[in-house]
Amino acid sequence: MARRLSPLGVGLLVVAAVLLSLAAVLWAPQMVYPPLTDHELIQVSDGEKRIELQQVQSQLQKDLRGQLLQFLGGLVVLAGAVAGWRQLRLAHEGQVTERFTRAIDQLGSNSLDVRIGGLYALERVARNSPSDRPTVTYVLAGFIRQHAPWLVGAADGPRHPSLDVDPRTPWLTNRAPDVQIAAHILGRRPPHAEEAALYLSRVDLRHCRLTRARLAGSNLRHANLARTWMPEVDLRNARLFNADLRQTNMRDARLTYADLRNAHLQHADLRSARLHGADLRGTNLDQARLDGADLTAVRTDESTVWPVT
Template sequence: MKIRRKVRRVRMWTRARRSLLLAGVGVGVFVAVVLLLIWRGPWWVDGKYLSRTGLQDGSAALVTGFRTAIVQLAAVFGAGVALLFTGFNYRLSRRGQVTDRFTKALEHLGSEEMYGRMGGLLALEQIIEDAPDQSFHTVQVLNAFIRQRAPRAEGARASTTGRVAAARRAARQRTLKPRNHAALPPKPEADVQQAIALLVRSIQRGDISSAVVDLSGLHLAGAILTGADVWSHKGFYIPGIYRADLSLASFSGADLTGANLAHADLFGADLTGANLAEANLTGANLFTAKFIGANLAEARLDKASLAKTNFSRADLTGANIAGSDLTLTDFTEANLTEVNLAEVNVRYIHLDGAIGLTAEQRNCLEE
């Protein structure tokens, strides 16, 4: 890291030297032109009124006025150049300060102590407030941090790299098999929770339409993402973002009240006991997802893929499921009071113990 800093400083110094050299040449040429105009300018412009051997009557005033005007124009031009140079130096200095702060924040994120990582996240948030143009880089760092710190969800396959690393660790420890993972935590650690919240805020603040953040396959049960809605930004992969990729992720017990997960990919996701009241899941892929005991009151599930989705004991009061695919969907003991079931595709659904169904709703499910 120190070597990189030195290389960066050398490059910045080299660029600064080139800029100073060009600036010096420009100033020299400018001064030469001004002196030449002061010396010969009056005769070039008003030569017919001036004598080449001596000054005629009133000629002195003409020469003095011309030279005074040249000096004033040169002063104005020089002041403008000085302001531009000052602004350039300010931007260069500020960029260097932001880079140094960013580097120090990254060092804190790699700390083994919780307070060190929390300090790094707070530093990143301050950097975004002072320099919004750094939002893109911050989102990339936060995504990598969360993927490194958050545990994998049950059922999510480990990557080949992860399996090889586990096998190598097991070999170094002279064990026959890699150790089993510890029990998954009921909620994210404090640094992971803070990173998730900062990730959403970073996307809301910056214009980073090319960012790709992927939290699929992570265990993020208990994460607090209340109102995580960035509807105007499309293509992001983060809870609360349009077209989110959360396949096989675990958000059991999470607070996602009012979250915007329209067209999200929640294939196989576990949202058992999650609070999704008034959440937007329009057009989402919820194939085999688990919403056991979840709160989906007033949620939008219209035109969603709900095939083999488990809504057992879920509260769907006032939810909109119009136009959704309900193939093999499980509504056992679910509360379906005032649920909009218009134009749903029904095949082999489970309604054992479901409450709140009216005759009209049953007709929709039988068509």
């Protein structure tokens, strides 16, 4: 890891640079255009000619010195601009760090309004600082897992899937507005090359709104997404093993190569959905709407349940 110079070291470098610059201005013109020697002047018999030659030589040195001064002046201006830009960048990084820390503190508040403010603050951090987007995504996913768990497999966990889909379950916006907002933010986040797959396994997002959400490659294994409203959602290559997707609206959804093994899609709206290459082994599609859906190259087995036509 590169070590930063101490203030003393930086000062010594500046002093050395100034001395070298002065030496260049003073001596370089004389080295490039050295004064005429006595021997060379004696060769010129005309006195006025000798004086003219000396003046020309002096003018050449003066012109070169002026050019060097202009060049050094430009370097000083450039160095000042670089230093100013560096200070602005450091100030910006400090502001981003402060906002990020404050937003994380807000997420732990007992006040719903404060938590919502922290979520939107994190979204602003991700928008203004692309390098922090993977961290913000990780924090938001963790927030959803903590505040909306669906503890499949735990000793006191819920039955998965439940016997029935309760139509009286309120929209997530009303039931847990902070979780809905976190899901919205994740669904509209810009892509980032260094971001890991979104991990939302075993979460309770029943009756959530995720229209056109960008969730490609997400891990939603064993999640409860019953009655979720997500037309045009992007779930390409998503892992939806044993997910509860009953009565979901996934019209025009992109589900190419999604892992939907043992998923529960009874009464789901999959009209015009793109399911090319999806794994439907053990998937229950009883009474699902598949009008216009692309089912080319899907993987199925004898346990796949298709809607009765």
